[in-house]
Amino acid sequence: MQKCFKIQMIFLILFIWAGFTLTGCDQITRRLDPEKETKPESEEVRAVSVVTVATQKVTLTTELPGRTAPFRMAEIRPQVNGLILKRQFTEGANVTAGQVLYQIDPAPFQAALDNAEAALARAKANLAATRLRAERYETLLADNAVSRQSYDDAAAALTQVEADIAAWKATVKSARINLAYTRITAPISGRIGRSNVTEGAIVTAYQPLPLATIQQLDPIFVDVPQSTIELLRMKDSRDHAGEKDLNQVKILMEDGTAYPQDGTLQFSDVTVDPTTGSVIIRAVVPNPENRLLPGMFVRAQIMEGVDEHAILIPQQGVSRDAKGNPFALVVDENNRAAFRGLVLDRAIGDQWLVSSGITPGEKLIVEGLLMLRPGMAVAATPFDALSSQETPDASSQKKRDKGAL
CATH class of the missing domain: 1.10.287.470 (Helix hairpin bin)
Incomplete structure (x- = not known):
């Protein structure tokens, strides 16, 4: 027992001696180099670009798909039985009302x-x-x-x-x-399609198959289906808009290009399609050059009204959480990132129309969002949209020019 006690005492003495030795070395090091005093690490400040949120006047529109339809259409049918002696028109040409199309014997x-x-x-x-x-x-x-x-x-x-x-x-x-x-004439003016009969054909009065079809293309209809919910919302917006000329309709072609002439909203159907729950909205569009043909797929931008105090923010400044809810980060009065949950209405160009969640005057962070979290210190600079849209080729060219200088 005495031997074990002696061994434990020896280890305790060695441990105390080693502690004093290390403490003395550290004090000597501090005396030799006083600048090596431990300093608290400074907080990292993230550089971000911001835009100041402001209200503006925005014209609200709804873009819906639609199909073109002829303004007037007439199916040509014989009113007597007989033999077709001559066809007196060119297929695909424009005809006038009263022009002779077919001659029956x-x-x-x-x-x-x-x-x-x-x-x-x-x-x-x-x-x-x-x-x-x-x-x-x-x-x-x-x-x-x-x-x-x-x-x-x-x-x-x-x-x-x-x-x-x-x-x-x-x-x-x-x-x-x-x-x-026996002289079959055109009842309306317009463009006539292909002929379903030739000379020598026997026709009967009021037969099911039309001889040809004439369609008036200038102006032309654009029929747009819209759900009843959206229709009621649009009517409510138009009732509270207090603006004139809300019947103007802009047309986009199939390739996305804008049609040069605007149409006019004519009416909305009074019957709801039970299979789709939608109604037809009809617009009249000028078509002097016959660029729009019946049955074409187009998109119609219908004006809903004007919001005098709309808030638009860049889409790149909006993120979404794991549940898909939109949010944004702003710079608070302490120059720190702050979280803002958003309620978005719709996209207008490259911006979001915000219903709630952000107020005018706040500084929205649009660049430097990578790994940025609420509460982090930030250094905000105004967002330069032109420099952010610069293409990689242009940037590399500028770098080469600087290198050459």
Whole structure:
């Protein structure tokens, strides 16, 4: 036991001696180099670029897909049976109202007209003699020179001839109309499509298959489907806008280019499609050069109203958390990053329209967001949009120029 106690005492003495030795070395080192005093590490300041949030007047629009439709359309069908003798138009050309398109063989209809006119002339020829006989019998009846039956027969014959004349007049008129129907004319002006029949084809009156179709393309309709929820919201915005000229509609072509002329909002349908829950909004668009053709896919920008105090912020200054909720970082009065949860309305160009979450006058951080967390110290500088949009090729060219100098 005594031996173990002695060994423990020896180790304790050695440990105390080593401690004093190290302390003395550290004091000697501090005396020789007093600048090696331990200093607290300074906090890192992150450089960021900011934009000052401000309100501005913004015209609110809704962009919806749609299809073009002809302003007027007429399907050409024959009104009499017959043989097509000639087609008198060029497919795809513009035609005017009243222009002859097809000629049906008029021979049988001309013959029917001639026959009706001859019968009418014969009836008119019998009219004079029949009328004189009836008048003569009426005079003789007063003197009892003829029987009452003879007079009644003469009067009835006169009435029959007059009725025949009226019937043949109607027949002549009908034959003349049918003869005119052999010249099939354009009911409206517009562009005519391809012909479904050729010369020598037999056609029937009011057949299901049209001979051709004429479409008026200037102006042209743009039909846009919109959900009833969005329609009610748009109507509410337009009612509170207090602005005129809200019926203006801008058209974007299929490739995204803007159509040179604006349209006018005409009406919204009163029937909701039960399968889609949407209604059709129709706009009238000028089309003097026929750039818009029926059935084309376009996008229509419909004006909702004007927000006098809208807040727009760059999209690059908005991030999203793990749940997809948008947020932004701003510089507070202590030059530290602060968190702001946002409620976004819509995208307008390269900016977000903010409903709530940020106030005018705050400095929104748009650059230097990588690894930046709320509470970190920042050094803010104004955001330069032009320098941020500089292409890599331009930047490398500037570096080469500086190197050459």
